Amino acid sequence: MEQLAHHLAHEARRLGLESADLQAAPPETVQAFAQVVLAQLVALGMLRGETEVGCWATPRAGGH
Numbered sequence: 001m002e003q004l005a006h007h008l009a010h011e012a013r014r015l016g017l018e019s020a021d022l023q024a025a026p027p028e029t030v031q032a033f034a035q036v037v038l039a040q041l042v043a044l045g046m047l048r049g050e051t052e053v054g055c056w057a058t059p060r061a062g063g064h
Helices: 002-014 027-043
Strands: none
Touching: 002 027
């Protein structure tokens, strides 16, 4: 989970969302970050995702 936190922090910085004031952030930027977060949750098997081949809809094996 620590790696996930670092990854999400990196994405937030990349998108310019370092400020605690999200009211000033462009909606498109907040939406892009939300998509990253949701994709990661799907990859961890915590949310349902798409079922097409190649997507992360299947939970990852715990040994990785």
